[in-house]
Amino acid sequence: KEAEQQQKLANVVILATGGTIAGAGASAANSATYQAAKLGVDKLIAGVPELATLANVRGEQVMQIASESISNDDLLKLGKRVAELADSKDVDGIVITHGTDTLEETAYFLNLVEKTDKPIVVVGSMRPGTAMSADGMLNLYNAVAVASDKQSRGKGVLVTMNDEIQSGRDVSKSVNIKTEAFKSAWGPMGMVVEGKSYWFRLPAKRHTVNSEFDIKQISALPQVDIAYGYGNVTDTAYKALAQNGAKALIHAGTGNGSVSSRVVPALQELRKNGVQIIRSSHVNQGGFVLRNAEQPDDKNDWVVAHDLNPQKARILAMVAMTKTQDSKELQRIFWEY
Ligand SMILES: NC(=O)CC[C@H](N)C(=O)O
Numbered sequence: 001k002e003a004e005q006q007q008k009l010a011n012v013v014i015l016a017t018g019g020t021i022a023g024a025g026a027s028a029a030n031s032a033t034y035q036a037a038k039l040g041v042d043k044l045i046a047g048v049p050e051l052a053t054l055a056n057v058r059g060e061q062v063m064q065i066a067s068e069s070i071s072n073d074d075l076l077k078l079g080k081r082v083a084e085l086a087d088s089k090d091v092d093g094i095v096i097t098h099g100t101d102t103l104e105e106t107a108y109f110l111n112l113v114e115k116t117d118k119p120i121v122v123v124g125s126m127r128p129g130t131a132m133s134a135d136g137m138l139n140l141y142n143a144v145a146v147a148s149d150k151q152s153r154g155k156g157v158l159v160t161m162n163d164e165i166q167s168g169r170d171v172s173k174s175v176n177i178k179t180e181a182f183k184s185a186w187g188p189m190g191m192v193v194e195g196k197s198y199w200f201r202l203p204a205k206r207h208t209v210n211s212e213f214d215i216k217q218i219s220a221l222p223q224v225d226i227a228y229g230y231g232n233v234t235d236t237a238y239k240a241l242a243q244n245g246a247k248a249l250i251h252a253g254t255g256n257g258s259v260s261s262r263v264v265p266a267l268q269e270l271r272k273n274g275v276q277i278i279r280s281s282h283v284n285q286g287g288f289v290l291r292n293a294e295q296p297d298d299k300n301d302w303v304v305a306h307d308l309n310p311q312k313a314r315i316l317a318m319v320a321m322t323k324t325q326d327s328k329e330l331q332r333i334f335w336e337y
Contacts, residue, residue: 019099023128067099093147107168235266257289280305
């Protein structure tokens with residue numbers, strides 16, 4: 001009977017990378033003061049015995065770090081492992097446990113480069129498992145539920161936090177002290193309640209199987225850096241980043257990606273020297289940058305990131321620049337993904 005039940009369940013692999021979901025604090029009162037990336041994947045799985053009712057679950061420890069320390073090489077390593085598993089006939093879905101600080105970057109990266117319609121779900125937690133009212137158990141349970149559900153196929157890389165199913169493209173960490181930390185300007189795609197998914201919308205942007213990018217063809221990512229716009233800003237950071245080898249600079253601009261008059265000449269000069277200039281906005285949840293609004297992008301040969309926040313714009317620019325150095329092509333890609 002048990003063997004029959006196992007055969008019916010989906011096979012889900014949990015790739016663990018660290019973060020608070022694998023964190024531990026000194027006491028149950030420590031919801032914010034603790035060490036991330038302490039518990040191994042087997043402990044995570046053992047901590048939620050109910051996973052066995054959802055899927056045949058096995059775990060792999062891909063790395064054990066806090067997500068602010070994830071490098072481009074780490075992204076490639078994780079992306080390649082996800083692709084291998086997605087190609088395997090005995091894998092139906094993949095869950096990635098991840099620190100929440102750069103979870104939105106990893107989710108968007110995978111959304112761009114994984115050529116599969118199998119569910120890929122990225123999940124984290126805001127409180128360590130040792131804290132009162134820890135959120136990791138339920139988030140992980142929901143992630144496995146979504147990853148084992150056939151309905152989740154072909155919807156791009158997903159993020160399950162706080163009972164919501166979010167698009168890995170749009171979602172961003174918007175509050176860093178609440179369990180409802182992850183928001184998308186365009187709203188969640190669905191809800192997951194008691195292990196069942198309820199869907200409301202689909203992503204309109206290209207992703208996974210419809211993407212022109214493939215992790216199997218990517219062996220390195222170009223250096224793309226971010227500089228921040230604010231009152232009294234100078235061009236020092238922009239110039240230094242370019243001098244240090246940045247092939248593209250993401251302008252984390254004020255408002256609709258506006259650029260200070262003290263910075264404009266340096267960016268025009270850098271573009272003439274071959275550095276791509278990409279205007280985004282650091283407005284929380286709702287940056288919206290349009291070409292030739294605020295700055296003459298056609299004349300400057302700059303690119304706009306549209307609704308992508310600076311950290312997501314960095315991910316797309318890196319992936320796009322594995323294929324093209326043409327600013328018009330880059331702009332097309334920024335509209336389509
Ligand atoms: N809530 C978290 O996961 C944050 C912990 C850590 N800074 C990380 O991103 O891994």
